[in-house]
Amino acid sequence: MRWTVLDSPIGEFSVATDDARVCGAHFGRVAAAAEAPGDELSGRAVAELRAYFAGELTEFTVPVTVRRGSEFERAVWREMTRIPYGETMTYGAVAKAVGDQGAARAVGVACNRNPIPVIVPCHRIVGAGAKLVGFGGGLPRKVTLLELEARVALQRAWS
Incomplete structure (x- = not known):
């Protein structure tokens, strides 16, 4: 490595x-x-x-491999990659999407264990009501990433 x-x-x-x-x-x-x-x-x-x-790339194309994680964590990480650039999804919605509606807290743990943050966009997962909670890189980084994506998404939609 x-x-x-x-x-x-x-x-x-x-x-x-x-x-x-x-x-x-x-x-x-x-x-x-x-x-x-x-x-x-x-x-x-x-x-x-x-x-x-720089706001010039909205989808990563580099090949990625995940060498660890439980079946549930891998399902959460796959779901993260499906969240569109500039959008968010709640922990509860991710839990439901991976087949365990009551596992919102476990989704949070999986987010924290994400081995490839940013490229596998755990920052796009938020709490209920779009509340900013938890982030392995710290909430200021999460805010920066979400603001970057929101700004770029709006610029692209309006141009």
Whole structure:
């Protein structure tokens, strides 16, 4: 696994790749992270993340693999990728979508364990009534990501 760090509007952000896929992401610097991408996939992942943070990319195309997680967590992470850019979904709605209507809290735990934040957009999941609750990267980062997506989505809809 190779970690690469980039500067972003939410601070340093590290992304991990293996031989073929993005396999991790982390808010902040991972000790093993390099300053510059060392292979084609790392470079592509960093380029897509930079484009995302610049408001130029609304859908990631880098291949992703998740190496851990329970069946439920993987179902939640798959559901996250289905939430459209610039939109949100509640923990309860995600629980219902993955087949366990009473598992809103478990969805929150799965969000916290998301191994590839931003690319797998756990920031798009909010509490009931669109309340901003919990985020592994901290609520200020979640707000920044949601504001970025809302602004870009509105600009695209009105242009």
